[in-house]
Amino acid sequence: MIIWLASFPRSGNTFFRIALNRLYSVPTYVVYDVDGVAAQIGTEIMDARDRPADFAAMRAADEVHFVKTHRRRDDPVIADEDRAICLVRDGRDALVSWARLWTAQHQGEPDYETRFAAEARAMITRRTGGTGGWGQNVLSWHRSASPAPVWVRFDDLIADPETSVRDAVAKAAPGLAPASAAAIPTFGELHDREPGFFRSGTTGAHRTELPDDLHDLFWAQPDNAEAMRLNNYQR
Numbered sequence: 001m002i003i004w005l006a007s008f009p010r011s012g013n014t015f016f017r018i019a020l021n022r023l024y025s026v027p028t029y030v031v032y033d034v035d036g037v038a039a040q041i042g043t044e045i046m047d048a049r050d051r052p053a054d055f056a057a058m059r060a061a062d063e064v065h066f067v068k069t070h071r072r073r074d075d076p077v078i079a080d081e082d083r084a085i086c087l088v089r090d091g092r093d094a095l096v097s098w099a100r101l102w103t104a105q106h107q108g109e110p111d112y113e114t115r116f117a118a119e120a121r122a123m124i125t126r127r128t129g130g131t132g133g134w135g136q137n138v139l140s141w142h143r144s145a146s147p148a149p150v151w152v153r154f155d156d157l158i159a160d161p162e163t164s165v166r167d168a169v170a171k172a173a174p175g176l177a178p179a180s181a182a183a184i185p186t187f188g189e190l191h192d193r194e195p196g197f198f199r200s201g202t203t204g205a206h207r208t209e210l211p212d213d214l215h216d217l218f219w220a221q222p223d224n225a226e227a228m229r230l231n232n233y234q235r
Helices: 013-024 036-041 055-060 091-102 112-125 134-142 154-159 161-172 187-193 212-220 222-230
Strands: 002-007 028-030 065-069 083-088 150-153
Touching (some): 013 028, 013 154, 091 112, 154 161
Parallel strands (some): 002 083
């Protein structure tokens, strides 16, 4: 069986994988040929492994395979019958975090904020590629065929990772039993270990980091506005 760990980038997917591994002692995989995050922060922290077989064989197996993806629901490798746990974060915060990550090498340069704003603008208006725009991506999973995905909000995951992961797995893979005791690192501990990747773990960064014109541009995208309303995020 495959259970997709699906999200737009910077929505808590890696933190979920870490907590999942600590609670259930299961490895995690990615849809991509290379796990870029594991290469950056280490494979052991979430038992990141190469896929053991092709997707068809993983799907047919009795064993549950948790596979991370940032792609939309209509990606060809995702089958209609596949289960998914979807992580969702306020789109403005996700975009701020992703744009900061992409421009991190320019921090300290005089034109850094200009570079950041340009990257954020490009991400807000993106409609192509496997990930697509934030609203496109989120809506594709909301419109998923049966079985409906299990949704985990970034805010809840950061506040109480154990409960968030246990509740999600109980719905998506009820046959898995969690460990009686597991040490899940806090987001603060992960930040101390990899501050460039685990940035802040907070909500509302868009209020001070996203320029006003980009706020307006974000809400001007119909799919963003629809996905925000659907997930109860307010303007």
